[in-house]
Amino acid sequence: MQLLTFVTQETEVSKLRLLVLAAISGIANSLLLVILNEAAAELENGEVEIQLLLQYLLTFILFIFTQRTAQREAVIAVEQAMQKVRIRLADKVRQSELRTIEQLGNISHYTPLTQSANTISQAAMYLLTGFESLLVLLFSSLYLLWLSPSSFAVAMVLITLTILLLVRHYRISFRELSEASRKEGQFFERFSTMLKGFKQIKASRRESDEIFRELTQLANETSELKSRSNARLLEDILLSNMAFYLLLLIVVFLLPNLIPVHEENLFQVIATILFMMEPVYTVSSAIPNISKTNVSISSLYKLEATLDKAHNDPATDTTISPKLENFHTLGLQSASFTYTNTDGQPLFQAGPFQMQCQRGEMLFITGRNGSGKSTFLKLLTGLYHTDNADCVQVDGENLQAADYPAYRELFSIVFSDFHLFDRLYGLVDVSDDEINGWLSKLDLAHKTRFENGTFTQTDLSTGQRKRLAFIAAVVQHRPLLVLDEFAADQDPAFRQRFYEEILPELRAQGQTIIAVSHDDRYFHLADRVLHMETGQLQGYTP
Template sequence: MKIFNSFTKEAPNKVFISILLGALAGMLYSALIPLVLSGINPEDPAFPKADTVTETLFSFDVSNYKLALMFLFSCVLILLMRSSSEVMLIRVSSNVAKDLRTKFYYRIAGAPLATQEKIGSARFTAAVNIDVPRIIGGARVIPEILINTITLVGMLGFLVYLNFEVFKFVMMAIFIGVICYQIPITIGSRMFQTSRIEQDKLQESIKSLIYGAKELKLDTLKRQHFFKHTLLNHEDNILKNNKRAETIMRATMCFGDLISFFVIGAVCFIFVNYYSISQQELVGVVMALLYVTGPISIILGSIPQLAIASVSYRRMEKLIAEIPQEDSNEQVNQLGEWQSMRFNQIEYSYPMVSGEAGFKVGPLNLEINKGEITFIIGANGSGKSTLSKLLTLHYLPTSGDILFGDQRVSADSIVSHRQTIGAIYSDYHLFDRLLVELTDEVLATTQHYLKTLHLDKKVKIVDGQFSTTSLSDGQRKRLALLVAFLEDKDLYLFDEWAADQDPVFKNVFYTEILPNLKAKNKAVIAISHDDKYFDVADKILVMDQGKLVDYEESSLHLAQVS
């Protein structure tokens, strides 16, 4: 029932009205059988004597026209109330699905970057594409279960009215049938849970298939090994578990459809031998049991869907529990002017892995000034990427202080400080549109930069959207640079930006773009290995095993000199 809470929170009044209409429809359903029996068994003392007057309505002769009108009126009411109930719930469920996805999007966006990197995009994608639809599907059947339960209760009440001994016998038979039904359902649910875990692994493998396409094309044996032992292995495991689960579920559902008929058979062929029951009562009992076949079938048939939804709900809850929210004030406030960004005894430690301490950066003491170009260099694994993410406030330090001017970065100000920073990382994402307010000035500036970056023949701006992003790696990075210029930040960080550029544009980047940003009093940071352009930098920071070392004494400098 936790799943249904999302419905009641979204639109409590609509859900209440929907269930009320469904309940009334269920009660009217249960009243149809005695109404019909009153018409076809007028001499049965268990029912009121029916009026046998025949009237002509719309050229048809109708016996017991008052009962017929009541029957017709009841059917119309059932149609209207049941339809209104289900349509209302479908609309609410559509809103719930959107809200659930939206909240999940904001949850991801509000998570620390380190957490997002640890969890990975595959689990996020699987949650949105698999778990959310299953949860919504499970929530949708809960009202239907309630409505049919009310119908079932009404018909069982009718059995009490007909013959209490029959009622006790039927209840005992239904109880045994439900127990026999629930055991395989539980087994099938566990298999679906195993399959759901395997689907997370499959999502990761699909990601590897897409992003590792170049590597797989170069080595047939490598590709075959990947398919056999990774991608198709997960597919086979999912298929195996789903087949078993679906087989159990479907067989159990078929058994559920026949529970009412087993009960009818038990009443007609066994019960009548031990208890006295009139022919008219037996007809009423059989009709009532035939009537409850539908509600029982719907209730039992909904249980597998609820079981699958519960698996996804638990999976979603577990994932959300793994996504902490940053302790920060999301409101953007105006900050004071600053000329330098300073690190004071900054340290950052990665979480422990397999009981071993994670990589540690720091303590770091440095100063980044506006109107200066700073290069960060170092060997692979030296801590350059971690330092860069600390500089752009993507990572929050384990200890120490970051100051912009005299203002310390805190939970209240970190979001505001981030608004002054622009970055193009090596794994940057190029959005397909300009995510800024479009004005004539912005469009004119965009066109200017398109020409400057030699992209005006490749890319146009149509309603704020790039006409194409299917460009070479170097051109895509130039387009990302254009976006960075439009954002007009105070501090810029470029992570190996020139790595994909031809010699001409590499030279333009180091000798024109970076100096121009410096001239505009921007703080410019570049992670680079292009020692040919080290003279462009006002300051060079060298990372070595998580610490800053003097450039003149570093192994990189010695290698260049030799």
């Protein structure tokens, strides 16, 4: 049972303790039936012993106590397990390589962190009540065997057939719900795509209609799969009721004509069968919900397995050594990167790149879209690992795999597809005054202020938001600043001031600047200009 394994593996809760509590609860529940039957038999004789009343009360208290304790511990254990898994997966995501996250891509791969969590959180009750009901059914069956072996034989045949059918339905439901979960992820992926590309589809009715048809198809397919599964749940409940009503028919109307049965035993047999209906109903209701939970757990572990298979950082130490911090040159030596599909088959290769950068240098890189500039920057900054080792060099020495986390700490980066977080994380010894000073320098002081770790206003134009990202990069005070087409969204006046005043000021402060730029009118301000063409650096212009 994946749910029970999930709870016990991810928390300190004892699987044996939960099972023992549920077992005691189930046994106590069954004993209530025996005591009631004994009391009913004595009532026919005119009186009921006080001893039976005390036994009933004590058994009832034991039943309530163990059931409440087991359910409470199970609910807490499930929530603790989900908390642990969420934190673990978040940690593995942040330690994954950039290419791994790029290949996972859309948000649908991460829906198990939300959808699965909700399903699993609600599953503890189904697990315990299902297990407890099975025990009640077992002990009630043994009690029925003692009362009437023939009724027990008939009951076992019907119950066995019912359970076999329920198990078969469980397997079908598991497959259908897994497929429904996959299609649901695709739906959210397409929906997210629609929101990101809203401007385009708003201007094109055909494109809008095509995306909507795809969303509709995915929603319909998901609905059909879930509807079949839920309809099967109702059928299972109906099947359980049919089995017991058929059992009552046989015991009351047929068996007495075939096998002599004492009248008092017949009433006790009927009471026992009626008592057994509830646990079978509970089990038949729990199976589909446990099936959904198993699908959710499988999705969580599948996501984790995907992250584990990827090459993650071999070291978590990001302390910059004096050797790295005081570098004189760094660059790439015959570095290349091969893009692969999900099966690991190569698609195309960028590079090999040959480049050395001097400390304090201002270097511009130009080239057409798709020429390999972004791949080059990701290799240079250590966000991509090169195909072969010993291709990233610092002061002529090869960078080792374990050095990558610390090496990346040398760079502040503003990519063309930058993301502006809702607050500035990880800043050390940076005052609000310094950031607000940069806001004034970048003509943003009238738009926003920096207070309590965040900008007061970020609903700005793309160019203005990119300036905020630039500030977030600059105030990290790292030795290298990498800018990927930063000036592309800026107005001409600011663009001129950016190239002629801001970048030279940063270089004068000792910052090494590597900028992708197409503004050839400012190329003379750079120490070197490199040109990228079809994944190759073609040389430089002084």
